[in-house]
Amino acid sequence: MTTIAFATLLALSLLAYVWNRQAAGAIRAGGTRLHSLTGFHGLYGLLVVLVPVLVLLLLWLAFQRPVIERFLIASLPPGTYDVLDTGGRQLLLSEIRSIAGGVVFGEPDAWKIEAAQRLVALRETSALLMVAAAAGLGLVLMLWARRCVSASFRARQGVERIVMGIMVFCSIVAIATTIGIVASLVYESALFFRMVPITEFLFGTRWEPQMPIRADQIAAEGAFGVVPVFLGTLVIMVVALTVAVPIGLLTAIYLNEFASPAFRAWAKPVLEILAGVPTVVYGFFAILVVAPFLRQTGTQLGLAVSPNTALAAGSVMGIMLIPFISSFTDDALSAVPRSLRDGALALGATRGETMMNVLFPAAIPGIAGGILLAVSRAIGETMIVVMAAGLMASMTINPLDAVTTVTVQIVTLLIGDTAFDSPKTLAAFALGLLLFLVTLGINVLALRIVRKYREIYD
Amino acid sequence: MADTPLYGADSPAGSVIDRIRPGLAARRRKELRLKIYGLVAMGIAFGMLALLIGSLVFTGWRAFTQTHVTLDVFLDPAEIRAETLPRGGFDSVLEASLLQYFPEATERAERREVMGILSNGAQFILRDRVVADPSLIGQTIRVTVPTSDSYDQLRKGLIDRETPERLRRLNDAQVERFDRLEAAGVVSQPLNWALLRNADSRFPELAGLRGALVGSFWLLLICFLISFPLGIAAAIYLEEFAPKNRVSDLIEVNINNLAAVPSVVFGLLGLAVFINWFGMPRSAPIVGGMVLALMTLPTIIIATRAALKAVPPSIREAALGVGASRQQVVFGHVLPLAMPGILTGTIIGLAQALGETAPLLLIGMNAFITSAPDGPFQAATALPTQIFIWADSPERGFVSRTSAAILVLLSFLIAMNALAIFLRQRFQRTW
Incomplete structure (x- = not known):
């Protein structure tokens, strides 16, 4: 389904390119002088479709899993998920996931099978919605780009503005990486310092991190x-x-x-x-x-x-x-x-x-x-x-x-x-x-x- | 003073020479000492490199062959039936065939020990052949199967026959049995294609690098697809378009610092952001590729900027002069001319990424996985993490496998660097 979505994206943007180029070519053939070359009109159509839809698809792929899981958790019968601790919750979710993937160990409870079926259904809906959204947005943008084509339309400047935007975004990725590093380290460390005082961490002379992960494990205090x-x-x-x-x-x-x-x-x-x-x-x-x-x-x-x-x-x-x-x-x-x-x-x-x-x-x-x-x-x-x-x-x-x-x-x-x-x-x-x-x-x-x-x- | 010779014996200048001359030998010796120290230092560095490569080749070359036993196996229809495939008594028919060489082995324990000559995977090799062609059942076929690790080491001379029996991994009877097999001419030591064809296994004689090679391929592909366009776009912006202000200064300092951040920190980033926050799959090449891409990005940006800078301003001015826009100048003229330099930098960055291990450990790419991944979303290992796993394995057979895997990794790295050097030599222009 993801492949279909990307194929739709590719097809629509190429279509936009050809369509706009032809439209511009038709204007020129009519004897009017164009501001920009026909190729730039085509490129403008391509970029106007490609960039937003690609962003949409990537965001969808990045966030669909947490969203689907939230839906799934909300639909689980009471007294099954909410009573577990974090480890148990992860275990339960991965069990449901593997049942949904067709890997069944033993005889799972009926509600787990039901949840797995719901997970499969949710995934399918999400994939369908993703293709539909990509196609819809792409079509709208294509029509909009087509309407822009005119003799006086400054397509080259438009293309260069979009390309410049893409380049600025790419250079910001480097900053985003640093921010990501600092944010993830600081956030998780803050959680840590809530459990272990920062002075003990910095000045303590004993390092024995063998903490019991489960309550019944025997291990040092840490x-x-x-x-x-x-x-x-x-x-x-x-x-x-x-x-x-x-x-x-x-x-x-x-x-x-x-x-x-x-x-x-x-x-x-x-x-x-x-x-x-x-x-x-x-x-x-x-x-x-x-x-x-x-x-x-x-x-x-x-x-x-x-x-x-x-x-x-x-x-x-x-x-x-x-x-x-x-x-x-x-x-x-x-x-x-x-x-x-x-x-x-x-x-x-x-x-x-x-x-x-x-x-x-x-x-x-x-x-x-x-x-x-x-x-x-x-x-x-x-x-x-x-x-x-x-x-x-x-x-x-x-x-x-x-x-x-x-x-x-x-x-x-x-x-x-x-x-x-x-x-x-x-x-x-x-x-x-x-x-x-x-x-x-x-x-x-x-x-x-x-x-x-x-x-x-x- | 024009008629006085400059360096006459009785001139004042001559007395300077006389004062210098006695110390000259000592000063020359001092210089020679410095030279010798330098040579010794270089000798140590080269010696260490030689020792590194030498020890890897010395322990690793043996893993490129593998001891096999060729057996004529009667696929007894009583043990193996077409209806129950892939289940069947493959180990029993192998045992029957191997026991022909050892008619005296009648007790269970002894027969077990005889079967220990063959690898645990032997029956599966036989099974796969029969499953592929069930009409073989009832016939006698010739199969060549690997021996288990101990006998492989015995044949390669890694188990010393002179060692007292109780300190040896194989007792005298076992050694004698293997010698009889060798005398019967059924033992061979062909090239170990399993090293490249098999995925990981607990048994050294079956373990191979296929899963790691496929995993590394996906990693590099994703790393390239992300870091190459991003890096070039960022470098073009910073080099050609960015206004010189505090923001672009900040980005620049940032990229330089990012290049020096320890790799393990990138692993922490991947674990916290991609896996914990975005819920992406653990151990999957997609996450590893993204982490490696972030690490490679600074390398590519720095290389691209250097390549862009090397294109002379006359090219830009000429293009601007005939009316091209600034972007047309860059994309139509500067970028194509800078491409060889960019590609060289990218390949070197990818070679670094191929050898990177620490961040992959943190995102779980050191799992034990016995099949090659079908795609970038499945759990996989990579070449360097596979080396780490094998280096950690207690079985003796994994020592030479590890060295062999390192040699495979190094040959990939050499190939990539050679390609980069070739590109540089072939396409680099001096303006």
Whole structure:
């Protein structure tokens, strides 16, 4: 039925195009001079039909399910739906849905079958109504567009106004995404902070989110103090940067100053491969190679290395960040004006001295911006730590121990059962809000440093 | 002073040289050290890349073949009847055929162990053949079925025969039985097409990537259909038409920041908005594609703007000069010239989206699903989430499957990036 609706839309808009174009052509054939070319008259008809009907169809598809379900719930016999808790309600609805889809387990109650039949009927009505509405609106718009066709009608301006509107809408999507992120995070976090006080969340030192989801489950009471989780994130980030910063800086210095152009031409893309490898691959690499290696080395040295030590996740993350830091450093070094380099060389400095005493200090703001961006990457990186870091939060800064991170907790809290009224689920959104704010702050700071630095030389 | 040589031994300049010369060797050494540090750093980076690829190939190449056993199976009409298909005693006829090689196995427990050589899926492979052609019943047919994971590993040398029996996954009797099968010449190790043809399974020897490949296809298609037109339209507006005011500044800052938001946050957005508020289906590629589209949007916008900027102003001025409207200039002249750059950026953005995992986990695309999805509204997995699921599976056989799946994913990424590089080389103009 959805296909029919979209086919109707397509057919009507094409029809409007042909009809308007012909009408305009007929006027021109009659000897009157048109303001706009016939093609623009056609396009005007097409856009006038296409845009509103498409919007109607998309809105219909987005909102039909909640509306249908509201109707369905209203029609359920009293004492069946309203007495259940949220989980039970979802279960009941999905049971009815699967009966409606023809999947029946056992012998459902008569009222459930009836509800399923009603659901099927509602869906059919909705689909029929959607096609009818699309066709009706499309026809009306087509007739209206046809009436506009005249010799003096400024069809090109009309088309360009509509196209401009579409483009403005598309650029607003980016803003809408940000608003969507902030709104969803803030809304769900607000629900969370109603259950857990914000001070406990920010300053608590115990993170034990194993809440009972059902009343009969046996689990710990649950504690939501974010400090140990954040500490773990910092530990892994520090390990990652300890690996990435020296290697990245030295690589960039070598490539920028000493490497021959031929070497640079193939070395840079090969380094970039490291940045293009999906993080899930790094995660697997960490558990397949790095963690066992570290554990073995640790045992030989007589150190107690936990199987999912922060070192493994951190060092692999560091490898991932090498090209990030090296390309930022390379850009920053290249942005230093030639006159500084030439001046230093002319005074008799070696190339090494020019690099370390002149170019590198001049590039430090740009490099710092790059490192800050790497920090924000490391904090927000998810898959490596989900696969290779621990789950238990502990107050430790020993990188040999297992630590957990903000992103790990978000993922583990949301995999599987998600009930939007349990603090366990909502805690993930509070962590997400924290993560978003921290990374946003670092990014803004980094971009500002980079931009300010550029202004000095440009 | 014109007649004094500049660098004479007795001139004042010469004494400067003399003062510099003793320190020169040390300074050169210092420079050499810096060079060596740089080379070592590069060596570490390249070494890590080599180790990464090497370890994946080393563990993954084995999964591209799979041990099979070829059996002549008599489709006993007493066990399998055309009326009761697809039910029937397929495991019994397989057992009868396999036991021909092991006449001494008469006890139940022993026969069970013999059957353990074959994969649990063997009977279903046989069943599917019979269902496709019921006239086979009563005949003896030759089938090639996969062995179970342990025997596959034994053949590939991953189970060491020298290990003491109690530490080995297969005991001596089992190993000896398998050797007899091999001696009988019925064991083969063909290319493992099941890796691409099957969907996921609990049994490593049956698990394949088909569901993940189809899921990733839908994800990328939806991501492309949404982000490509949106991104181009937004970029054209921002680059060519937007008035330079606070609103367009805000949009610009916003897009740059959006590009740096952690991917897991986009997953939270998808879960809260698309699934919880709009009630869209969990685990479905449609939701995943929309989330990935929002993530890819900044990449495409930034690439498109760069490509538009690279088109020289003379083109615009010439078109404006002959009377084109501003939109006609953009859509008729600037955009076609910028298209190669835009496509390159889009392909690179899509390649990033293909490898993205974290947001898909949050919207439930890591479910265990044993069939490929028929459309974007059905629950599915994607390549990276399938890798995550397999990496988490305890069975030994999944280790090499995971590496193989990663190699498949990486080859897709390499192909996409190669296409982007090709487009850039082939169509890029320098004005």
